[in-house]
Amino acid sequence: MVFDNAQANAKVALDFEGIARRRAALAWVSRIGRWAVNILLVLVFFFPFFWMVSSSLKTLGETMQFPPTLLPSEPQWSNYDGAISSIPFGKYLLNSVIVTLAVLALQTVTVVPAAYAFSQYRFRGRGLLFGVTLVTMMVPAQLVFLPLFVLFAKMQMINTYWSLILPFATSAFNIFMLRQTFNQMPVELIEAARLDGASEFKIIVRLFLPMAKATLVTCALLTFISTWNDYFWPLVLTTNDAVRTLPVGVASMRASESGINYHLLMAANVLLCLPIMVVYLFANKHIIKAFSYIGDK
Amino acid sequence: MAAAAALQLEADKAKRKSHSVLHAIKPYLCIAPAIVILAVFWVYPIFNMGYLSLFKWDLISPTMKFVGLQNFQKLFADPQFWQTLANTLIYTVFVVGLGVGGGLLIALFLKKRTKTNGFLQAVIFSPYVVSLASIALLWMWIMNRDFGLLNGVLGFFGISAVDWLGDTHVTLASLILISVWKSIGYDALILVSALQGIPQHLYEAARLDRAGAWATFRSITFPMISPTMFFLVIVDVIASLKVFETIQIMTQGGPQNATNTLVFSLYQYGFAFNKVGYAAAIGMVLLVLIAVFSVVYFKVLSKRVHYK
Numbered sequence: 001m002v003f004d005n006a007q008a009n010a011k012v013a014l015d016f017e018g019i020a021r022r023r024a025a026l027a028w029v030s031r032i033g034r035w036a037v038n039i040l041l042v043l044v045f046f047f048p049f050f051w052m053v054s055s056s057l058k059t060l061g062e063t064m065q066f067p068p069t070l071l072p073s074e075p076q077w078s079n080y081d082g083a084i085s086s087i088p089f090g091k092y093l094l095n096s097v098i099v100t101l102a103v104l105a106l107q108t109v110t111v112v113p114a115a116y117a118f119s120q121y122r123f124r125g126r127g128l129l130f131g132v133t134l135v136t137m138m139v140p141a142q143l144v145f146l147p148l149f150v151l152f153a154k155m156q157m158i159n160t161y162w163s164l165i166l167p168f169a170t171s172a173f174n175i176f177m178l179r180q181t182f183n184q185m186p187v188e189l190i191e192a193a194r195l196d197g198a199s200e201f202k203i204i205v206r207l208f209l210p211m212a213k214a215t216l217v218t219c220a221l222l223t224f225i226s227t228w229n230d231y232f233w234p235l236v237l238t239t240n241d242a243v244r245t246l247p248v249g250v251a252s253m254r255a256s257e258s259g260i261n262y263h264l265l266m267a268a269n270v271l272l273c274l275p276i277m278v279v280y281l282f283a284n285k286h287i288i289k290a291f292s293y294i295g296d297k
Numbered sequence: 298m299a300a301a302a303a304l305q306l307e308a309d310k311a312k313r314k315s316h317s318v319l320h321a322i323k324p325y326l327c328i329a330p331a332i333v334i335l336a337v338f339w340v341y342p343i344f345n346m347g348y349l350s351l352f353k354w355d356l357i358s359p360t361m362k363f364v365g366l367q368n369f370q371k372l373f374a375d376p377q378f379w380q381t382l383a384n385t386l387i388y389t390v391f392v393v394g395l396g397v398g399g400g401l402l403i404a405l406f407l408k409k410r411t412k413t414n415g416f417l418q419a420v421i422f423s424p425y426v427v428s429l430a431s432i433a434l435l436w437m438w439i440m441n442r443d444f445g446l447l448n449g450v451l452g453f454f455g456i457s458a459v460d461w462l463g464d465t466h467v468t469l470a471s472l473i474l475i476s477v478w479k480s481i482g483y484d485a486l487i488l489v490s491a492l493q494g495i496p497q498h499l500y501e502a503a504r505l506d507r508a509g510a511w512a513t514f515r516s517i518t519f520p521m522i523s524p525t526m527f528f529l530v531i532v533d534v535i536a537s538l539k540v541f542e543t544i545q546i547m548t549q550g551g552p553q554n555a556t557n558t559l560v561f562s563l564y565q566y567g568f569a570f571n572k573v574g575y576a577a578a579i580g581m582v583l584l585v586l587i588a589v590f591s592v593v594y595f596k597v598l599s600k601r602v603h604y605k
Contacts, residue, residue: 037406038417045421045482051446052435067449110330117327126324129332136339138591142539142560143583146567146576147342147349150356167338170331229428231542236564247430251546254434262438273431280426284419287426292487 049273056080056267063263076263083253083267088241092249099164099234099245100227106169107223114170115178116204119185130179137172145236152237163237164245168227174219181215182208218290221283225276246272343584350577357571368578377554378562382582384469385558389537391473392480397529399477400484401522407485408492418489422482429479433546436475437462462547465555472543472556480536484529491525492518524597531594538586559583 055063057075083089117123118130152163185208193203209216231247238244250268254260280287350368354361372378403421407414424432439446440461448458461471495518503513541560544550550557550565557565559579566576 038413041403041417042420045424045478048435048439048478049423051439055438064444066444067452068444068446110334113327114331117324121324121327123321123324129328132340133331133335134595135591136335138535138587138594139339139343140535140539140587142541142563143580143587144339144342144346146563146573146580147345148338149567150349150573151342151345166334170334172335172339175331225426229426229430231428231430231546235545236568247428251430251434254437254546262441262444265434266438269431269434273427276426276428277423280423284422288419288422288486291422291425291483292490 052266052273053270055263056083056270058263060261060263079263079267080271083264083271086261086264087249087253087268089246089249089268089271091241092244092246095161095234095243096228096245096247098161099243100224102161102165103168103227104220104223106165107171107174107219110170111174111178111219112204112209115175115182116208118175119179119182120190133172133175137176141167141233145233149237159238159240159242161243164234164243167233171219171223174223177215177219178212181212185211217286221279221287221290224279225287228276346577346580346584349573350581352574354573355571356567356573361574364574368574369581372575372578372582377557378579380554381557381559381562381579384554384556385538385540388469388473388476388540388558389534391470392476392537393530393533395473395477396481396484396533397526400481400488400529401526403481403485404488404492405518408489410493418482418486422486424479425482427479429542430546432475432479433543436471436478436543437547440471463552465552468548468552469556472540472548475543476537476540480533484533487525487529488522491522495521524600528594528597531590531597534590535587535594538583538590559586 054071056079057077058069058072058079059076062069062072114133118126118133148163148167149158152158157163189207190203193207198206229247230245231251234243234245234248238248241249250265250272253265253268349361351363351365352361353364353368407417407421442448442458442460442463445461447461451458459467462468499517499521500513503517508516539560540558541564544556544558544561545564548556550561559582563576563579563583566572566579
């Protein structure tokens with residue numbers, strides 16, 4: 001009986017060891033599997049960008065080798081000079097900077113008061129006007145460009161900065177976001193400030209804006225990214241190069257008669273992506289949060 | 298004395314009155330700049346497009362000819378329009394299906410809060426912040442028939458070269474692939490935060506009931522994230538309906554109209570063929586599609602805000 005018991009115990013111990021060993025092996029397999037998928041994800045989503053940089057440093061001959069080589073035999077930094085001088089790069093860049101800064105500045109002036117009024121005042125027509133604001137959020141530029149081209153043409157504003165800036169001088173989405181934040185402001189704080197004799201302007205600057213700092217940064221980042229990246233609007237609202245921005249300028253390099261010089265095109269493309277990539281590198285947590293904000297709500 | 302007091306009273310009243318007028322119009326002054334811009338540039342054009350769709354006009358001549366609903370009659374009788382509409386819908390269905398479905402798989406894989414997963418999320422999301430024009434130029438090079446990376450990789454595995462942007466049967470699929478590559482990170486990240494929001498005690502209860510992985514997914518995970526998935530579907534549908542950049546840069550709607558979409562043909566008819574009325578009619582079709590999904594979007598959004 002005693003012997004039996006010991007034997008049974010030994011069997012259980014043996015079984016247990018077997019299970020533990022199988023489990024460890026399984027854990028190893030799943031770990032290796034996980035890492036394989038991790039590497040695959042990095043390859044799929046990052047490698048195209050690596051390829052862009054690598055191609056931008058190759059000679060024209062190297063880009064036409066098949067099968068392609070992973071790295072240039074000798075990095076051709078002069079491709080970047082070539083890219084910049086093959087289009088009026090400086091002018092496009094300046095246009096991009098002007099349009100982006102003007103949009104950001106004008107939005108500050110139009111969005112903050114509107115969000116404040118929608119949040120803090122009760123007035124006739126508030127619901128209707130806020131409803132209209134929300135509805136315009138859903139109107140894409142791709143829907144209204146034709147009538148707006150006609151409108152700007154009538155006002156003689158085609159090929160001026162106005163046609164690129166004015167439609168984006170406010171943002172329904174940013175008004176909505178900022179109003180949501182302003183709504184969270186505790187009433188007691190506002191009343192306390194009022195009792196202290198603070199003017200309304202002072203209350204906005206000292207109380208509302210600091211409280212909404214995170215939302216303001218979010219809105220500014222999203223607006224910067226979408227304005228800098230925009231290709232559609234500066235393309236369709238212009239008929240010549242005078243105010244065209246960098247994305248349109250870089251993309252115009254593909255229309256060369258002698259065939260596309262992909263090494264130069266990729267160099268220009270790297271320069272176009274660079275500001276966004278640098279911002280993303282330092283603020284990716286914030287940017288990801290900003291983009292997922294509306295999805296989380 | 299009395300006259301002076303009365304005068305003083307009058308002056309006070311006038312002052313108070315002007316003060317209260319200012320008080321009453323202040324809200325309108327605050328919203329005026331934003332509302333005027335939205336009305337002029339985002340509301341008026343929609344009505345103006347409806348108006349333009351009733352005319353025959355070449356964008357240049359000073360007179361427009363009223364033709365009633367002829368533009369719509371012509372449009373609906375044009376097989377090219379139906380192909381364009383079909384392309385747009387096929388594109389939308391596949392981009393949304395693959396984006397949200399693939400995004401869910403990635404989200405399930407990356408849902409644990411670890412350093413590695415955080416890094417991978419940032420990598421997968423990076424194409425989403427880069428200009429679509431840049432992405433189009435980059436993939437035009439990668440998909441180049443003769444010297445592109447993609448055919449290079451295929452060649453390595455002994456597969457013959459594919460004409461990604463020239464073959465009528467492949468090109469629309471290529472554009473779908475690029476769009477999914479760009480936006481899947483967004484879908485995945487939104488779903489990761491939805492997954493992380495599911496209360497842990499539900500999973501503990503499932504474990505006590507000895508529920509398998511599939512049963513747990515079907516009866517806990519999926520119902521909990523389905524509102525988020527529905528939201529993503531609508532956002533992605535609206536984004537897909539307005540696709541333009543990849544088509545204009547990479548294919549110009551070709552080969553043989555295989556990748557022409559509503560927005561691109563609206564652009565072509567408006568600016569290249571100078572048929573403004575006809576283009577506006579195409580725009581009205583696009584408007585109806587976007588309006589339908591926007592209504593659903595607001596229904597979902599108001600519910601979600603309400604739940605919070």
